[in-house]
Structures are given as C-alpha cells and as structure tokens.
Amino acid sequence: MAAAKKAFQIRLPPLPSIKDVIKLYKLRALRELSQNFLMEPRLIDKIVNAAGNIENHIVCEVGPGPGGITRSIIQRGPRKVILIEKDRRFTPSLELIADACKDKVDVDIITGDILKTDIAQYIPEDAKTDWLDSPPPVNLIGNLPFSVSTILLIRWLEMISKQEGPWAFGRTRMTLTFQKEVAERMAARILSDQRCRLSVMCQNWCNVNYKFDISGAAFLPKPDVDVGVVTLTPLKHPIIKLPFKMVEKVVRQIFSMRQKYSIRGAQTLFPEEVREEMALRMYKMAEIDPVTRPFQIANMEFARICHAYNEIIKEYPEFEHYDYRAQKVGKKVVEQEV
Ligand code: SAM
Secondary structure, eight states, X not given: OOOOOOOOOOOOOOOOOHHHHHHHTTOOOOGGXXXXXXXXXXXXXXXXXXXXXXXXXXXXXXXXXXXXXXXXXXXXOOSEEEEEESOGGGHHHHHHHHHHTTTTOEEEEEESOGGGOOGGGGSOGXXXXXXXXXXXXXXXXXXXXXXXXXXXXXXXXHHHHHTOGGGGGSSOEEEEEEEHHHHHHHXXXXXXXXXXXXXXXXXXXXXXXXXXXXXXXXXXXXXXXXXXXXXXXXXXXXXXXXXXXHHHHHHHHHHTTTTSOHHHHHHTTSOXXXXXXXXXXXXXXXXXXXXXXXXXXXXXXXXXXXXXHHHHHHHOGGGTTOOHHXXXXXXXXXXXXX
C-alpha cells in the first residue's frame, strides 16, 4: 500500500514566541485597529489548514500583526507571501520572519490599508487561471480586523462579480475570520433567523463554508465576541447574473423591513406614486407570493425577483436611480443593514 503523502513543511530557524515578540517590541494592542492577537499555535494552524493545500501558492495575508498566522503559512511551503498590515509597529517582527525564510519563500511586507491596497499588483502573472478552471494557486487569508471585515467583504464580492483584482487570476479562495454573528449571517440559508442581505450577497457569488468557531478567550486582548472562520470559493456562475449594484439594491430594500411581508420592502424600489403597482407586477413576474417574508425567500427566488426588476427597469429606465433612502433624508429611517 502506498504511504500517505507527508505534508510539506518549511522549518523556520528558532524565533522568539509571539508572546515574546509582543513584549520585545512593546506591541500594546490598539483598539482602533481591532487588534486581537491569536496566541494559540494549534488554533492558528487550524485556520491555515482550513485554506487547504497552499504549497507553492501565492498567499496574501490581511493584517498579519506580530506574525503568528504568517509563520504557520510559511511552514506550509508557499511560493510567495504578501503581507498587508496597516500598523508599522509590526514591521520589525514581520521582517524577522521574512529574514528567517529568505532562501525559501519570497515575502513582501506592505505597510498600508487593505481598503486602499491593490493586491493584484503583487501577484505574479503566471498564477492566472481561467475562471471556469479549478481555483488558482492564490489564497487570501486573514484574521480580519472587525472594524473593516464587512466593508472589505462587500468590496471583494463586487470585485468577484467583475472578476477584478485577485479575481482577475481566477476563482481565488479566501479563508477569513469574522465576528461569529457575521459569519453565521454569511452562511445562513433560507428560513434561518440569521438570514439577511449579507447571506444572499455572499451566496450569490461564493460557496460559503462556515468552518469552525474560535472562543474570544483565545485572543489577546479578549474581544467581547467569539469568532467564526469561513472559507469562500467564488462560484463559476453566480445565481443572479446581473450587475452587483442592482442585486445589492434589490436585496437590501427587500430586507429593509425584515419582519414584514417582503413586498413591503420591495415597494421601496419604486417612487411612491407607482410603488404598489410596480412591486406587485415584479412579484407576479417572479412568481413570488407577496406575503412571503424576506428570510423565507430562497436564493433562486431572489434571482427571479432581480430579473423581474431588471425587466421593469428596461421599460421604465427612470426608476433605476430611484433611491428610497435619499428620499428619506431628514426623516428617521431605521434600516437593517447586513
Ligand atoms: N494576524 C494577527 C493575529 O491573528 O494574531 C493579528 C490579527 S488582528 C485581529 C487584525 C490585524 O489587522 C492587526 O494587526 C491590525 O493592525 C491590522 N489592521 C487593522 N486595520 C487594518 C487595515 N485597514 N489594513 C490592514 N491591516 C489592518
């Protein structure tokens, strides 16, 4: 019987522990940068393992901090590691790691804001694969700062929809942490209490896999919430094949009155004078019962509603830019975001 293939490992020379690195460089965690460091090697390895085989891959890590996850990534023999960290206090500890593996792995340390960084410029062109092929040897990994995780996710979903940035290289996979509640919403299926706009948006462009939870107690300092680890693999074909902004608008308005009949939210897609008539027409075209509540609508049914909306917009282009929220400026609109 053939022996099981041993996982490839790069052995790093002895380095101070992450705890010692934090002490050595006096890296007091900054709340404004959502700094919660994961201290336990077993959990760090579990996150990196969730990304699958990354040997010879190009791995971009968001917010490496003192470098606990970075070390685990490097031990798995990637071809290149791109580190994007906003806080320059971490540069010396990341340079220490880069130096320790300099003959084996190419490490780029970028001091900058992930929301303003064009990751694609650091990915070698030869990593490109066709969108319909298996995912490319490119991975995004990160114990994300809570303060930017949802906005980053929405931004990345839009890039996925346009096959831009890291997704110009194919269906680049992501292994990311979120507040547990956000991770649950991302993965929530029809009828779940957690089902919301974010569920439909994530699942429209990606296969969302909720991997496991990490207790807040595993972080230093301990955040008020637990964390969920999620992998996202872009779908070959989205469920709703329409522009991102249009899908986002329809889904957002439908979920804006979460506890009411979904047609109530759908009506807000149209100006007041035609609201009831147009929403009813849209629901008829989509064959959706108007008394269905938002969380009872399946992804495929959202697809039918979005396509019906698109047909109405073709007939009445003036409705396309109608913005209910803008109309309500000055009045109190409580809107359930994500
Ligand atoms: N990876 C480390 C770990 O797991 O222990 C640190 C994770 S900590 C939750 C989030 C990291 O993201 C911090 O190092 C923080 O400085 C960094 N960060 C916060 N906002 C950022 C941004 N906009 N762009 C890049 N990095 C950011």
